[in-house]
Amino acid sequence: MSQAVTPEIMEIVARALREDIGDGDITTESTVAPDLWLTGRFVSKAEGVIAGLDIAEFVFNMLDERCMMTKIVNDGNQVYGRRETIASIEGPARALLTGERTALNILQRMSGIATAAHQFVTALNGTHAKILDTRKTAPGLRTLDKLAFKIGGGTNHRIGLYDMVMIKNNHVAACGGSIAKAVELVRIHDIKHRPIEVEVRNFGELNDALAQQVDRIMLDNMTLEDMTSAVALVAGRVPLEASGNVTLEKVRAIATTGVDFISTGSVTHSVQALDISLWLDEPGANC
Numbered sequence: 446m447s448q449a450v451t452p453e454i455m456e457i458v459a460r461a462l463r464e465d466i467g468d469g470d471i472t473t474e475s476t477v478a479p480d481l482w483l484t485g486r487f488v489s490k491a492e493g494v495i496a497g498l499d500i501a502e503f504v505f506n507m508l509d510e511r512c513m514m515t516k517i518v519n520d521g522n523q524v525y526g527r528r529e530t531i532a533s534i535e536g537p538a539r540a541l542l543t544g545e546r547t548a549l550n551i552l553q554r555m556s557g558i559a560t561a562a563h564q565f566v567t568a569l570n571g572t573h574a575k576i577l578d579t580r581k582t583a584p585g586l587r588t589l590d591k592l593a594f595k596i597g598g599g600t601n602h603r604i605g606l607y608d609m610v611m612i613k614n615n616h617v618a619a620c621g622g623s624i625a626k627a628v629e630l631v632r633i634h635d636i637k638h639r640p641i642e643v644e645v646r647n648f649g650e651l652n653d654a655l656a657q658q659v660d661r662i663m664l665d666n667m668t669l670e671d672m673t674s675a676v677a678l679v680a681g682r683v684p685l686e687a688s689g690n691v692t693l694e695k696v697r698a699i700a701t702t703g704v705d706f707i708s709t710g711s712v713t714h715s716v717q718a719l720d721i722s723l724w725l726d727e728p729g730a731n732c
Contacts, residue, residue, distance in 0.1 A: 560595025
């Protein structure tokens, strides 16, 4: 089994199969002989970056360990939408037909995210800024979404609420309106001393955050001019992250302000799945 298929991913796949199969694939069980063996191939019909092949293979292996996939390309490879065969597969027909949709859903979504991430990374070529993902992922699929983002060349932000502190304006408002107070409370309560990032919307908040010696500052919805001024003010003392309505068209201009990171939720919350099909060969006389 591929190292990419972690126990958490195994559970995601198992849950997806339970959701689809329920108490049985009535169509396949009624029409397909239990001893029929089929071959087929995954075909990409759109340009993009492939991600999720190992996980797609695991879908079929969960149904029948005799299913075997042979990869023509690897995760992270570019395809060009010319009906390219990206992998072949063979195994018991019932397993291939029952697992087809779950495998494709995962492969198409992950490849769509990897493709979009790669587009952002390409747009930042020649700058020192890194593109980050966010927590704006499909509920229950964050592990897959963030893995796909990384395969596409992006850099993962925090995984969830537990691995990094993110003090936003609502947290500041809830504890009395003071960034200093919010940071102080975190440092009192967080015995694991996790990294602290503070969101700021103006230069007053930026100066307050700087005074707290936090690990990163997020510039939320600032203009390009203000981001440039913020970079000059901070002068490298704290890494800066730009956030808010980041699009592919604007991301390079944001990078030229000198920020260290740029985060975008669009790659995962508005993903366009890559067009991939599974074409099974005719079974011939065995049907």
